[in-house]
Amino acid sequence: MTTPLLLALDTCTDLASIALYDGEQVLSEMTWHSNRRHTVELLPQVVAMLTQAGLTAADVRGVAVAIGPGSFTGTRVALALAKGMATANDLPLFGIATLDAIAYAHHAQAWPVTALVQAGRGRVCWGHYIQAARPGAWQQVSPFAISSIEAVAAAIHAPTLFAGDLLASTRAVLTAHLGAHAHFASPALTVRRASLLAELAWPRFLAGATDDITTLAPIYLHDLPAGPGA
Numbered sequence: 001m002t003t004p005l006l007l008a009l010d011t012c013t014d015l016a017s018i019a020l021y022d023g024e025q026v027l028s029e030m031t032w033h034s035n036r037r038h039t040v041e042l043l044p045q046v047v048a049m050l051t052q053a054g055l056t057a058a059d060v061r062g063v064a065v066a067i068g069p070g071s072f073t074g075t076r077v078a079l080a081l082a083k084g085m086a087t088a089n090d091l092p093l094f095g096i097a098t099l100d101a102i103a104y105a106h107h108a109q110a111w112p113v114t115a116l117v118q119a120g121r122g123r124v125c126w127g128h129y130i131q132a133a134r135p136g137a138w139q140q141v142s143p144f145a146i147s148s149i150e151a152v153a154a155a156i157h158a159p160t161l162f163a164g165d166l167l168a169s170t171r172a173v174l175t176a177h178l179g180a181h182a183h184f185a186s187p188a189l190t191v192r193r194a195s196l197l198a199e200l201a202w203p204r205f206l207a208g209a210t211d212d213i214t215t216l217a218p219i220y221l222h223d224l225p226a227g228p229g230a
Helices: 038-052 072-089 099-105 149-154 168-183 194-207
Strands: 006-010 015-021 026-034 062-066 093-096 112-119 124-129 138-140 147-148 160-164 182-184
Touching: 006 072, 006 194, 015 072, 015 194, 026 038, 026 124, 026 194, 038 072, 038 093, 038 147, 062 072, 062 194, 072 093, 093 099, 099 112, 099 138, 099 160, 099 194, 124 149, 138 182, 147 149, 149 182, 168 182
Parallel strands: 006 062, 062 093, 112 160, 160 182
Antiparallel strands: 006 015, 015 026, 112 124, 124 138, 124 147
């Protein structure tokens, strides 16, 4: 295969996703609820996807991987496979924050975006994004943090689109606190897709702006600061 091909991997939560992307189209994509079976499911699914596309690992020219925040074990599974492939085949590696990929899916609309990942014990990990000066790009305006959903709502003062892990209880709390300021991505647009990781990584792939295989590390929930009012 002559067209450069990126493999994208995301196992940061129970939802897992993998994709093949060549800069012009998504050649293949698989997304499924893994129920904490990432370790045994990820590699066979990658092999199956490549086989279905008539490709092998030798056709992959770079690997994009979600580095969290997310579950401790899940995040490490995709990163370990990505590093193994990059090392074995001398491939460039691109780490993408989970919340960046969630926000990126909504860059075509005008509201600010708050991206959420469930963090357990009634908390969420979140990041807030606004439109950047460059069209179609987001600017992260606050560090990733962990808070109660009530604290997230208290930090929002304008109409905002909430995306990511949106439980019914999460929606209810945000609506109760924010009313008409709270907007929600539809269930289909809430699903994290590995092809979004690939699109975010593609400009870096073309520019040769790879991450260091030895130092790229997960963004762990326990390393994040508590958000305002947490």
